[in-house]
Each structure stands twice: as structure tokens, then as C-alpha cells.
Amino acid sequence: MFRVLLLFPLIALLAACAGANPPDPSLPRGNAAYGMFPASQQGVAPVDYKIGPLDSLDISVFQEPDLSAKGVQVDASGNVELPLIGTVAVSGKTAPQLSRELETRYGQKYLEKPQVTVIVSGSVSQKVVVQGEVTEPGVYEIKGPTTLLEAIAMAKGETQIAKLNEVVVFRTVNGQRLGAVFDVAAIRRGEVSDPQIQGNDMIVVGYSAARNFWHNVISAAPLFNIFRPVTGY
Numbered sequence: 001m002f003r004v005l006l007l008f009p010l011i012a013l014l015a016a017c018a019g020a021n022p023p024d025p026s027l028p029r030g031n032a033a034y035g036m037f038p039a040s041q042q043g044v045a046p047v048d049y050k051i052g053p054l055d056s057l058d059i060s061v062f063q064e065p066d067l068s069a070k071g072v073q074v075d076a077s078g079n080v081e082l083p084l085i086g087t088v089a090v091s092g093k094t095a096p097q098l099s100r101e102l103e104t105r106y107g108q109k110y111l112e113k114p115q116v117t118v119i120v121s122g123s124v125s126q127k128v129v130v131q132g133e134v135t136e137p138g139v140y141e142i143k144g145p146t147t148l149l150e151a152i153a154m155a156k157g158e159t160q161i162a163k164l165n166e167v168v169v170f171r172t173v174n175g176q177r178l179g180a181v182f183d184v185a186a187i188r189r190g191e192v193s194d195p196q197i198q199g200n201d202m203i204v205v206g207y208s209a210a211r212n213f214w215h216n217v218i219s220a221a222p223l224f225n226i227f228r229p230v231t232g233y
Contacts, residue, residue: 126199
């Protein structure tokens with residue numbers, strides 16, 4: 001009986017420590033979340049990806065092979081050197097933005113109505129933050145298109161007390177901080193798509209008070225022999 005009685009103050013203590021702060025209920029979920037953070041498309045970089053130092057670019061000028069080049073590396077200062085127009089600052093711009101700028105610059109002196117296409121062929125400059133209930137929270141570098149599951153895997157996966165249906169992704173778009181809640185368990189089961197993660201995103205894996213409670217009970221049980229049959233009283 002003594003061992004059984006010990007269980008009640010232990011449960012009370014653990015329950016008092018098991019509070020959790022759920023995500024803001026105003027954050028979108030389900031289809032609304034995917035409307036803000038689209039699903040990953042294999043091998044396709046997001047159009048609003050910001051070019052950074054040491055990235056590689058494929059630049060194609062229509063019907064001008066001498067002005068086109070593959071694997072142009074952005075230098076540490078965020079610039080590239082291009083034929084005729086020289087140094088071009090590219091860091092912080094998206095591929096469509098850079099395409100339009102190059103069309104303008106080539107069109108000013110050298111070409112009539114140029115058509116320029118820029119593709120980010122290699123990325124080494126983007127980072128994401130993974131926090132919350134993951135094994136190794138931290139800042140991780142992403143190279144090219146990355147999904148939510150891949151980002152969590154970089155942090156060595158979730159902990160035993162993670163709440164996988166409350167994983168929040170935060171992103172800053174045009175100076176506005178946005179967030180949405182995703183169900184990672186459903187993503188793993190193939191029920192919903194794996195959203196695309198971009199550079200500078202923050203991922204917060206939720207905390208399950210219930211899982212934490214029972215994890216602590218089971219961990220503490222051997223200390224008190226709580227779950228051993230008690231006889232002789």
C-alpha cells in the first residue's frame with residue numbers, strides 16, 4: 001500500500017510541471033496553412049528564394065550564347081561578373097528580379113528587347129532555425145529545395161515528448177512575420193503534403209504535456225517500484 005500511495009503525490013507533482021503553451025489559435029492550419037506555405041515540388045526552387053554569396057547561377061540570354069553562362073558563382077560580396085555589363089550585385093534578389101534587372105541593363109546599350117532567364121543552380125547560403133522538441137535544436141544550412149521533414153531530420157528528429165500535430169513554421173515575407181501550423185505525423189503517413197522550407201524560416205516543434213507526463217511517470221517508476229505487485233498488507 002505504501003508504494004501505491006507514493007504514486008499520488010508523484011502524479012500531482014508531474015501534472016503541475018506538465019503545462020504547455022499551445023500555438024496561437026489564430027495561426028492557419030490545414031488547407032489555409034498550405035495556402036501560405038506551399039507543398040514541396042521536387043527539384044524546383046521557390047520563386048522567392050533570395051540569392052546569396054557563393055550560390056551558383058545559370059544565366060541564359062535568348063539567342064546570345066556568348067552572354068549566357070552556367071554555374072556562375074556569386075562571390076563573397078554578393079556580386080557576379082557578366083560580359084559587357086561587368087559587376088552586378090545579386091545578393092538578396094530573387095531569380096525573377098535579377099532576370100528583369102539584367103534585361104534592363106543589357107537593353108540600355110547592347111541588345112534590343114533582351115530575354116534573360118536566371119536559375120539558381122546551387123545554393124549554399126541559406127539557413128533555417130529548428131527549435132522546440134527536437135533532439136538537437138540549432139541553426140542549419142540548407143542547400144536548395146528543402147522540406148519540413150528534411151529540416152526536422154537535420155535536427156536529429158523530434159524528442160519523445162514532441163507534439164507532432166503542432167509544428168509551427170514562421171517566415172518573414174515583405175517585412176511581415178507569418179506563421180502556420182502543420183501536422184508532421186499526417187505528413188509522414190502520406191495523408192498531406194510536405195511543405196517547402198525556405199532560407200531564414202524558423203521551425204518550432206510543439207511540446208506534448210501528456211507525453212511528457214507519462215514519460216516522467218515511467219522514468220520515475222523504477223525508483224519507487226510503483227508498478228510492482230504489492231502483497232502482504
